Amino acid sequence: MTNAPTDIEAIEQVVATVERTQRAKDVEGFLALFHPHALWTTAHGKVLIGLDAIAEFTRTVLPAASWDGEVTYEAVHTQFLRPDVAAVKVRQIYHSAEGDTEGAPLYVMTKQEDGRWLLHACQNTEVRSG
Template sequence: MNTETAEIRAIAQVVADVERTQRAKDVEGFLSLFHPDALCTTAHGKVLIGRDAMAEFTRAVLPAASWDGEVTYEAVHTQFLRPDVAAVKVRQVYHSAEGDTEGAPLYVMTKQEDGAWLLNACQNTEVRGG
């Protein structure tokens, strides 16, 4: 397996961990996926700068989140900006009895000195029909 393939798999695992922690409403597990200085914008435009802001928002929202189906995340495209920086396009789908709704997150991830990939910048966008 070449290095790029291994890195793409490691990045896809982080995306899978986002899905797993969201489904489990695992606040601390979710927060551990982010760089301390992460910058994120939610699908509804809320800007969160740094892990403290992420933690405050996530602790207030994730445990009370409700969806009547399941949510899935899939890394659909990974583009390396440098060997230690990747832009990752994600397909996010909330499956429910009323029909699926979709998000289109873009994650900028960085490889840490220990080899772990963390989310550094995230922009989620709601996908609307039409």
């Protein structure tokens, strides 16, 4: 199964927008990336079902988030499950003076009829050393 390079680029752009909105604490920009029926599991295991639940959590947590460095996101592997469904492994790093911490999110994204790729089912996993 092959997908156009534009699909890969569009998916990478979504991941880049996650990074940008997290850094800027841009709640609405972040929420615009989700399918209305999305499922999100946080790095600490909180399960959020549907955009309303994701929005409520994000509006509470993101503006108050504090990190003393920057965060980066990189799509490191994209596997197309169907032409309109992709599993995307992301490398997330929080850079700080105390050292870097890493996350390993998995984003299942779906391509909409208008061509946009949206986050549909996501698991954010904290990477622990050792």
